[in-house]
Amino acid sequence: MRGFFRPLLGRVARRRWIHLILGGALVMPYVLVGAVIVGPVSGSSDVFTSLPLQLASFAVGLPLAAITSLFPLTRPMSVAAVRALCGVDAGSLADGPARSRAAKGRTAAWFTLHLGLGGIVSGMSLSVPPFGAVLIALPVFAGLRDTRLGLPEVLGRPWGLALAPVAGAATLLALAGCAAGCGALLARWAPALLGPGLEDRLAxxxxxxxxxxxxxxxxxxxxxxxxxxxxxxxxxxxxxxxxxxxxxxxxxxxxxxxxxxxxxxxxxxxxxxxxxxxxxxxxxxxxxxxxxxxxxxxxxxxxxxxxxxxxxxxxxxxxxxxxxxxxxxxxxxxxxxxxxxxxxxxxxxxxxxxxxxxxxxxxxxxxxxxxxxxxxxxxxxxxxxxxxxxxxxxxxxxxxxxxxxxxxxxxxxxxxxxx
The missing domain is CATH 3.30.565.10 (Histidine kinase-like ATPase, C-terminal domain)
Known part of the structure; x- marks a missing residue:
């Protein structure tokens, strides 16, 4: 059983999850700028309550993040975070700012990937645990079955109540699996995108x-x-x-x-x-x-x-x-x-x-x-x-x-x- 949960909730997985949440925190200013752009373009004032408009703001913010990643401190800060949290061999990562155009492009790709996956996992980390907890507690607490909570009607039926805890646990495991998968993906791509190029090796x-x-x-x-x-x-x-x-x-x-x-x-x-x-x-x-x-x-x-x-x-x-x-x-x-x-x-x-x-x-x-x-x-x-x-x-x-x-x-x- 321990071998099953270690890839999902082990020490390395938890640290990578924190790294993803850090990316979600970094993407928030860009999402807010994106919302400022999307709101007037869409003619809607419900940017922060509409899921489609929020996703549009997220999509607009990522290119802005890619542009700002060209600042010299982006790669050293990203490398420091990867070394501390992602379990990547320190020798496979470059030191210092990106010098060449290719290195700057790889840094921009990494920064965008980190913030993109981090924003998704952070949003899931905020919304999925409460939903899973409600499903697990649904058979025990009758007050949670109030239709005003927006839960599916099927959960009000006897067999639906019986399966709700299973669905809640599966939802939480799916969140952990998604975070572990995204963290492993970033760890795998870090040496390729943040590793030393020819110029770094020469230096x-x-x-x-x-x-x-x-x-x-x-x-x-x-x-x-x-x-x-x-x-x-x-x-x-x-x-x-x-x-x-x-x-x-x-x-x-x-x-x-x-x-x-x-x-x-x-x-x-x-x-x-x-x-x-x-x-x-x-x-x-x-x-x-x-x-x-x-x-x-x-x-x-x-x-x-x-x-x-x-x-x-x-x-x-x-x-x-x-x-x-x-x-x-x-x-x-x-x-x-x-x-x-x-x-x-x-x-x-x-x-x-x-x-x-x-x-x-x-x-x-x-x-x-x-x-x-x-x-x-x-x-x-x-x-x-x-x-x-x-x-x-x-x-x-x-x-x-x-x-x-x-x-x-x-x-x-x-x-x-x-x-």
Missing amino acids: AAEARAADLAVRNRLARELHDSVGHALSAVTLQASAARRLLDTDPEFVREALAAIEDTTRRTVGELDAVLGVLRDGDAPGTAPAPTLAADLDGLLRRTRADGPPITAEVDTDPWALPPVVSREAYRIVQEGLSNALKHAGGQVPVTVRIEAVDGHLEITVENPLGQGPSAAAARPGGGHGLRGVADRARLLGGAAHAGEADGAWRLWVRLPLKGPV
Whole structure:
């Protein structure tokens, strides 16, 4: 028995019934406007008491509803109501206003269908329950058999009285079935009429791509700034531990370098994390650039032990800001790789030059000294991929590998164009 009534009066059916009644409430202003039009046209003043004129007002009001559904808020409001009341998968519905003509047409069709079925079911919900209740109570209460109530004469006969409760119950079940059927119809058509079109899918894909680009950029910034700082601090602390008793002056310099490195890294980390916190403004620490901090980067890295030869054949202050910023991170990653994989005493050469409208960056160190790349920490290699990503986003190119008995990182960035 429960399985019979669940499709008619279960939780999903009741919520869909409420959704239909909401459509009936929304259609009422349009019906009133329709009555204002139908009354003078028909020449009758009984618009609100004549069923044919009421149906005519309803028919006139629905096209008006279709026109007003072109407002941008119609689809978001309809989608919210469907998600809350119709039991439709939220992922099958579109978000935001309709953008294209086709999407607006589907929204108008949905709005008209919802208000049309809602108006019918709402009218039935107001009139059928009292009528069914009267039929059910008719054999018990003689006063209900008054002919002035407009009941059929057959109900005054004995067999008619006996069948009246059955007819009343059947009427109520028919109402529930009609509401359940209309609710199921709306739920079935909702994904087709309110679902995402091609434009919505493209907009969602662009939003996901933009979000992924931001996430990847934050990951690169964290890897390059924090990874370089940890590599440098590890080497400085290791050297200071070895020379603690024999060279106190070197230990003091190493500790000062550690302090400077960590202070700068904390500022950069705060700037990156500020973007991740909802409602927080980004950190105030400026992004490092070649113009602002190349000398400091080289000085801090030399404090870790390796001799670094730097050849800068361009004016860093003349570089576009975005190129200067990305180039700084690329040089930083190249030095970090040299420290991690070649050892702390291997000479490193850094060359930065402008060639044919491009900025070329080369970071090179000899092979065969210090720990090999195979001994690198597990999960390594993200830095070189980050360098390639930075170069590609600016329209440049990057290559890393063995060349002439050395490990070489070579990057070429355009000074104009995508930047």
